[in-house]
Amino acid sequence: MSVQEWYEPQLVTTQLRQRRTPGWERVNASAAQLGITLTPVRECDTRVRYEVGGRQLVLPQGDLPPAVADEVIAVLAKAGA
Numbered sequence: 891m892s893v894q895e896w897y898e899p900q901l902v903t904t905q906l907r908q909r910r911t912p913g914w915e916r917v918n919a920s921a922a923q924l925g926i927t928l929t930p931v932r933e934c935d936t937r938v939r940y941e942v943g944g945r946q947l948v949l950p951q952g953d954l955p956p957a958v959a960d961e962v963i964a965v966l967a968k969a970g971a
Contacts, residue, residue, distance in 0.1 A: 913954025913962075920963045924970035943969030 921928055921942075931946065932939040940947045947962065954962070 913956060913959030916959050917954065917962050917966070920966050924966055926966055926970050942966060945969060 918928070926942060929941045930938055931941050933951075936951055937948050938951060940949065942965065945965065947965065949958070949962065
């Protein structure tokens with residue numbers, strides 16, 4: 891087995907395990923890695939509006955579903971680029 895044949899399944903496994911980490915924890919870790927601060931702008935009982943690199947994101951209070959966390963991380967990556 892080559893290193894590449896071993897590496898690809900390891901990468902997939904790592905990505906699947908990361909999705910088990912709570913959404914906000916993943917988002918905060920990504921933001922910290924990119925040197926981005928999520929600044930709350932406005933808040934209500936169900937949502938929080940954040941400013942990130944000139945963009946505004948409206949996210950739910952409480953648990954962040956994995957799919958939403960993935961999208962937020964993608965936006966953070968674009969803002970950090």
